[in-house]
Amino acid sequence: MAIKKSALGGKQGKTKMEKKEIYSDKLRGLLDDYSKVLIVHVDNVGSNQLQQIRTGLRGDSVVLMGKNTLMKRAINEHIKKTGNSNLKQLEQLLKGNVGLIFTKGDLKEIREEIAKYKVGAPARVGLVAPVDVVIPVGNTGLDPSQTSFFQVLNIPTKINKGTVEIITPVDLIKKGDKVGSSEASLLTKLNIKPFSYGLVVQKVYEDGSVYSPEVLDLTEDDLAAKFAAGLSNVVAVTLGLSYPSLVAVPHMIINGYKNVLSVAVATEYSFPLAEKVKEYLKDPSKFAVAAAPEAVTGGGSAAAPAKEETKEEVAEESDEECMMNLFDD
Incomplete structure (x- = not known):
């Protein structure tokens, strides 16, 4: 009696335990x-769609799916073996x-590549809407x-040329609401696939x-603004x-200078950088000439109104000019 070779020594399939160990390795x-x-x-992502994503990422990245319990166990075993507690x-x-x-490429480019493989999907009854659905005019x-x-x-x-025409846009389904049977039937009749599904980076x-x-979308200008x-x-x-x-030290120095200058202006005390301010306060017209020389050359009409400036306004303007010159020497 002839005996089939496969019955004696053919290649046997791996056991469930062996498959788990291969996956963990x-x-x-x-x-x-x-x-x-x-x-x-990976909700609502089909096997064919997932295969297209694997092909698109081939070279820089590896897509790995599996049961959470199996992945967690493999990670915990790796932590014990390597001591890399960051993997927790x-x-x-x-x-x-x-x-x-898993990738060695640019994270932003990988995310953009993943987004290319979203596919349209009809609104099924009972499905929670991921976006608002609006029926157009x-x-x-x-x-x-x-x-x-x-x-x-x-x-x-309204009826137009023997067909139904929608005359105003309608918010049919709100994001987060469940799709009802009437909404699903209408969208199917209109051949509208309002939802799209793909891998979403969490x-x-x-x-x-x-x-x-969202950090991947930050530009250098964004980082500079946040800094x-x-x-x-x-x-x-x-x-x-x-x-x-x-x-803070530059601000403290400027604030300290302001305080000392205020004391010098209000008293007989003085120091070199305060002399110019006091000179302006004694004769505000000098400050007007320094601030707007072109107005003076035009006939001197600007000098007279400048004398009407209050003492506090001249002191403030002179204070700003002196602060700009504080570190010039």
Whole structure:
């Protein structure tokens, strides 16, 4: 009797435990090779769509999907083996229907590449709307017998050339609301696919740090503006506490100069930098000539109004000029 070769020594399929171990080894290897990971939400992403994303990212990145429990166990084993406790932050991000994209490329470019593979999807009954759905104005191409759908949803229409025409835009579904059967039927009849699905980056893990994907959109100008705002806060706090810091010292010197100048103006006390201010206060016309020489050469008409300036206004203007010259020598 002939015996089939496969019955004796054919290649047997791997057991469930062996497959889990192979998967864990792969994940641990990726953790060794890559320091940047995108945590992506994968709801409503089909297998064909996912395969297209894998192909598009091939070369710089590796897409890994799997059960959260299996991924967490593999990460925890890797932490015990390597002592890299930073990976605990990655393990804590594995909640819900998520996957991991390991990459060595530019994170912003990888996210933009992922966004290319979004596909349109119809509004299914019971689905929570990820965006607002608005029915636009225009001819629907439907015959008048279909007006009942529009009446149920309170959509104003008219019959134009034997077809139903929507006369005003209508907010059909709000973001976060569940799609009803009437809304789903109407959108299907209008051949509108209001939703699009793809991998959505939720968090970014990079060298032990976890941050929001919005950080990837920051430009150098944004960073400079945020740095300047932070610097202003430091100056305000240190000035309020009278605590000298590198950024507050110039302001403290100027404020100190103002105080000493005020004392010198109000008393007989004087010092070289105060002499010019006192000279202006004694004869404000000198300041008017220095500030607007072109007006004086035009006939001297500007000098007379300048004498009407109050003592406080001249002192303030002179104070600003002296402060500009304080560090000139």
